[in-house]
Structures are given as C-alpha cells and as structure tokens.
Amino acid sequence: MMRILAIVAALIVAIEHAGFLVLEMFLWQEEAGMQVFGLTAEQAAQTATLAANQGLYNGFLAAGLVWSVLRGNREFLRFFLLCVIAAGVYGAITVSPAIAYIQAAPAAAALVLSFGWKPRRLSFRGA
Numbered sequence: 001m002m003r004i005l006a007i008v009a010a011l012i013v014a015i016e017h018a019g020f021l022v023l024e025m026f027l028w029q030e031e032a033g034m035q036v037f038g039l040t041a042e043q044a045a046q047t048a049t050l051a052a053n054q055g056l057y058n059g060f061l062a063a064g065l066v067w068s069v070l071r072g073n074r075e076f077l078r079f080f081l082l083c084v085i086a087a088g089v090y091g092a093i094t095v096s097p098a099i100a101y102i103q104a105a106p107a108a109a110a111l112v113l114s115f116g117w118k119p120r121r122l123s124f125r126g127a
C-alpha cells in the first residue's frame with residue numbers, strides 16, 4: 001500500500017512539473033502565464049527565454065520522476081524528489097516563500113512515502 005501511495009504522490013509531483021513546463025515554455029507571455037506569475041507583458045517579454053529554460057528543467061524533473069516510477073526504482077525516485085525539494089527550497093528563499101508549499105512540500109511528502117516502499121526481493125529459484 002505504501003508503494004502505491006509513494007507512486008501516486010510522485011506522479012502528482014511529476015504532473016505538477018509538467019504543468020510548470022507548459023506555463024513557463026508556452027504560456028509565459030499569454031494572459032494565463034502572466035497572471036500566474038504576476039507579470040506585465042513587458043516583464044514577460046524580457047524574461048521569456050529564461051522562463052523557457054526554466055520550464056525545460058521542470059520537464060526534465062517530471063520525466064525523471066515518471067521514468068523512476070516506470071522502472072520501479074525508488075533510489076532514482078528519491079534522487080529526483082530531492083532535486084525537486086532543492087529547487088523548491090531555493091525558489092522559496094530567492095523568489096517567494098509560497099514555492100516551498102507549491103513545489104517542495106509535495107515532493108517532501110512523496111519522499112517520506114517512498115521510505116515505506118519495500119524493495120522487491122530478487123528470486124533465483126529455477127535459475
């Protein structure tokens with residue numbers, strides 16, 4: 001049961017980061033993106049390239065989380081969750097404390113749940 005909860009939590013974090021990718025790479029200069037990030041059209045235009053780069057990194061985090069789940073590899077999953085937590089803490093310190101709740105907290109919850117994920121034992125019967 002803990003394995004399923006950890007996987008669901010990690011996939012929620014992955015979906016969240018896929019959403020960040022869309023916002024930062026494709027909607028940054030659109031009304032929705034500017035509203036989410038509190039930007040003027042001028043600010044969005046000036047920072048669009050930086051936002052797209054940031055969005056790409058969020059996409060890598062999402063892909064890493066999904067890949068870890070598909071491979072059933074909790075060590076890789078923990079690595080990517082720790083990356084998300086680090087990014088969230090850094091963002092909370094440098095940009096807005098809300099980032100800790102939006103990005104770091106869900107990843108921290110998934111990380112805690114991953115410790116209840118028991119590894120499957122290898123069986124050498126019939127080998």
